[in-house]
Structure formats: C-alpha cells, structure tokens
Amino acid sequence: MADEHEELVTERFAAESLVQSGADDLERAAEAALRPRRLEEFVGQRVVRDQLSLVLDAARNRGKAPDHVLLSGPPGLGKTTLAMIIAAEMGAPLRVTSGPAIQHAGDLAAVLSSLEEGEVLFLDEIHRLARPAEELLYMAMEDFRVDVIVGKGAGASAIPLTLPPFTVVGATTRAGLLPAPLRDRFGFTAHLDFYAADELERVLVRSAGLLGVPLDPAAAAELASRSRGTPRIANRLLRRVRDWAEVRGDGTLSLVAARSALDVYEVDGLGLDRLDRAVLTALCTRFGGGPVGLTTLAVAVGEEPETVETVAEPFLVREGLVGRTPRGRVALPAAWTHLGLEVPHPSGTLFG
Numbered sequence: 473m474a475d476e477h478e479e480l481v482t483e484r485f486a487a488e489s490l491v492q493s494g495a496d497d498l499e500r501a502a503e504a505a506l507r508p509r510r511l512e513e514f515v516g517q518r519v520v521r522d523q524l525s526l527v528l529d530a531a532r533n534r535g536k537a538p539d540h541v542l543l544s545g546p547p548g549l550g551k552t553t554l555a556m557i558i559a560a561e562m563g564a565p566l567r568v569t570s571g572p573a574i575q576h577a578g579d580l581a582a583v584l585s586s587l588e589e590g591e592v593l594f595l596d597e598i599h600r601l602a603r604p605a606e607e608l609l610y611m612a613m614e615d616f617r618v619d620v621i622v623g624k625g626a627g628a629s630a631i632p633l634t635l636p637p638f639t640v641v642g643a644t645t646r647a648g649l650l651p652a653p654l655r656d657r658f659g660f661t662a663h664l665d666f667y668a669a670d671e672l673e674r675v676l677v678r679s680a681g682l683l684g685v686p687l688d689p690a691a692a693a694e695l696a697s698r699s700r701g702t703p704r705i706a707n708r709l710l711r712r713v714r715d716w717a718e719v720r721g722d723g724t725l726s727l728v729a730a731r732s733a734l735d736v737y738e739v740d741g742l743g744l745d746r747l748d749r750a751v752l753t754a755l756c757t758r759f760g761g762g763p764v765g766l767t768t769l770a771v772a773v774g775e776e777p778e779t780v781e782t783v784a785e786p787f788l789v790r791e792g793l794v795g796r797t798p799r800g801r802v803a804l805p806a807a808w809t810h811l812g813l814e815v816p817h818p819s820g821t822l823f824g
C-alpha cells in the first residue's frame with residue numbers, strides 16, 4: 473500500500489518521477505491517451521481558451537505563425553496539453569524541450585536553427601533556462617535570428633543566421649522568476665488556475681468515456697471534489713478507482729468504489745495528499761503555526777523549497793489553509809481544523 477501511495481504522490485513531480493521509470497512510463501502513456509487534442513475538447517479555463525482561440529484564428533487568417541505564448545500555473549493544469557493543441561490547431565509540427573535540458577546557448581542555437589517554418593517550440597520550465605541561452609532566445613523570438621558562434625577564444629566569430637518564423641510556447645510554474653525582457657517577448661500570456669469541481673467532473677466523464685469504463689455521476693462528483701483542482705490528479709484517481717472496481721468491486725465506478733479507492737490511497741476529504749499534509753502538520757505542530765521561512769519548512773518535510781512552493785503551496789493557499797506573509801508561511805485556522813487540532817487563540821504570535 474505504502475508503495476502505491478508513494479506512486480500517487482510522486483505523480484505530481486514530473487521530473488522526479490523519471491526515477492520510477494517502469495510504472496511511470498505506463499502512467500505517462502495512460503495520461504497521454506487522455507490528453508485533449510483540440511481546443512474544443514479542452515475543458516474549463518474559459519477565458520484562456522477564448523483568448524487563445526482568437527490568437528490562433530487571427531494567425532490562421534493572416535497565414536502567419538501565431539505570437540509567442542507564455543503559459544504559467546501549477547503542475548498538471550494543462551500547459552503541455554495546450555502547447556500540443558496550439559501546434560495541432562495550426563497544423564504545425566511541435567518540438568519539445570525544456571529549460572533544464574538546455575545547458576548551453578549552443579544547445580538552444582542548434583534547436584532554433586533546425587526549426588521549420590511555423591514550427592511550435594515548446595519550452596517547458598522556461599524559468600530554468602541558463603542566462604546565456606535566455607539572451608539568445610530574446611533575439612530569436614524578436615528578430616528571428618541567431619548568432620552562431622564559430623571557433624573559440626579570440627578567434628571566435630559570430631555568424632548571423634536568419635530563422636523562419638516560428639512560435640515559442642513557454643511554460644512555467646514560476647512566472648515571477650522570468651526576467652522582464654523575456655516575459656515581454658511573449659505576445660500572449662495566460663495563467664492557468666485550479667479547476668472548479670464541475671469542470672473536473674467534465675474532465676472525468678470525458679476520460680471515463682475514452683477508457684470505456686462506467687462512471688456513476690456520484691463517483692464523478694466525489695473524485696472531482698478530491699482532485700486538488702487538477703485534471704492530472706483527477707485522471708490519475710480515476711484510474712485508481714477503476715483498479716479498485718475491477719479487483720474488489722463489480723467493475724462499476726460507483727460512489728463506494730471511489731470512496732474506497734480514495735481511502736486506500738490516503739487522499740483526504742479536501743484531496744490533500746501526503747506532502748500537503750506534511751506541510752500543514754509541520755507548520756502547525758513543529759512551528760506553532762509560523763511564520764516560518766520556506767527553506768526551513770521544506771527541510772522539515774524533506775523536500776526541495778521549489779517543490780513545496782510550486783507543488784504543495786498554491787493549493788493550500790487557495791484553500792485558505794496556509795497564508796504567505798512577509799515574515800514567512802503561516803497556518804490559517806482552517807489548517808488546524810482540517811488536521812483535527814484546536815485552533816490557537818488569535819491573540820498569540822500567529823495572527824497578532
């Protein structure tokens with residue numbers, strides 16, 4: 473059970489999950505099969521969808537590559553899916569890479585100089601691009617030009633190379649870390665927010681249809697309300713409920729099957745998982761409700777500060793469990809209540 477629970481938690485860490493290659497390859501394949509291919513299949517995010525649809529229609533009418541697009545938001549909300557949709561809607565090829573994969577400016581120059589006209593270049597985790605690569609990207613995005621450096625040291629020379637028009641789709645969980653000159657080169661920026669329960673229900677119904685499994689409406693509602701506002705988690709839980717229904721039930725994804733599977737995987741009433749609860753527990757019990765700095769909090773739960781900040785925290789803040797103050801993170805009254813603890817008196821250090 474513990475291993476299975478671990479797997480459920482780590483699905484939120486796309487990069488780290490590479491470690492568990494076998495099981496995760498299967499999960500990634502399962503995820504890919506449920507990915508919407510066209511904008512009209514993309515559930516929710518109505519404003520982003522409308523705006524993007526306008527950008528793409530206008531580009532199509534002009535017969536040009538669309539403006540560069542920057543997508544930000546927590547993991548699993550559909551940034552990669554939207555990049556794929558942009559390429560599909562434009563009938564353009566898609567090239568996928570990421571900030572950490574590009575170590576040197578030369579790596580990026582090689583990618584850029586091999587792009588076809590109209591190609592969509594998806595740059596995941598764009599905030600992690602190395603500075604020299606970032607500067608090369610500015611020029612390529614603005615002037616469709618790169619300087620290819622030939623030779624080394626004093627004898628090195630830059631040969632300008634003109635690129636065909638292309639579209640960068642950048643994705644980041646930390647838009648605030650992007651330097652202004654890079655942010656400014658995106659003609660369209662969109663922030664993806666957590667999904668409402670009714671939107672997640674639609675994601676689940678669509679996925680159950682694609683998987684060919686019978687999903688009771690009550691089970692869909694239960695799963696939607698316990699998926700952390702995140703389609704990736706909703707789809708992952710759906711597959712776990714299917715496992716439960718096939719192995720321990722009658723194959724129907726009923727409310728009983730949904731609740732039983734969620735119990736097995738220790739997903740609580742709010743949809744919080746092990747990391748979320750570890751953060752809340754540390755905040756409330758170890759640090760007396762805070763304020764506590766991000767790094768100290770991360771050490772206490774055995775995670776990287778970036779993971780706590782980008783994976784756990786946004787949902788905890790949105791649910792009113794955790795607050796950010798200039799002095800650090802604090803547990804809000806709902807956090808104590810959720811953990812079944814007594815809320816400390818407000819005249820204490822916490823809210824005073």
Ligand SMILES: Nc1ncnc2c1ncn2[C@@H]1O[C@H](COP(=O)(O)OP(=O)(O)OP(=O)(O)O)[C@@H](O)[C@H]1O
Nearest residue numbers: 503506507514515547548549550551552553703704
């Ligand atoms: N709006 C949506 N409608 C239907 N399914 C969605 C939607 N958004 C995401 N999904 C599903 O959730 C899964 C995760 O989405 P995706 O990989 O695009 O997220 P992401 O934001 O790129 O995450 P990460 O930053 O971790 O890579 C997809 O496989 C897809 O099946």
